[in-house]
Amino acid sequence: MGWEVTRSAPAGRWITAERSLHVNGTHWRIGLTPVTGKVAALIVWADDEVVAHARGDESTLCATALDWLANIRMGHM
Secondary structure: OOOEEEEOOOOOOEEEEEEEEEEOOEEEEEEEEEEEOOEEEEEEEEOOEEEEEEEEEHHHHHHHHHHHHHHHHOOOO
C-alpha cells in the first residue's frame, strides 16, 4: 500500500498524506499536513502513540518522511 493523499476541492491542493505499515508487530503511521505557505507538519505514530513530530519546510519534511519510512521498514525505529 502506498501513500494516501487527501486533496482539497476544487483546487486540488494536498491536505494530508499518510502512510501506514506493520513492522515487527507494530502498526506505524506517518502523516504529513501543510500548515501555512511552505511549512508542513510531520507526525509519526506507533500503535496510536505519537513518537515523533516536526514542523518545517514542506520539501524537507517530505524527504524526512521517506527517511523515517525506510528506517521503520529496516526496524531502526
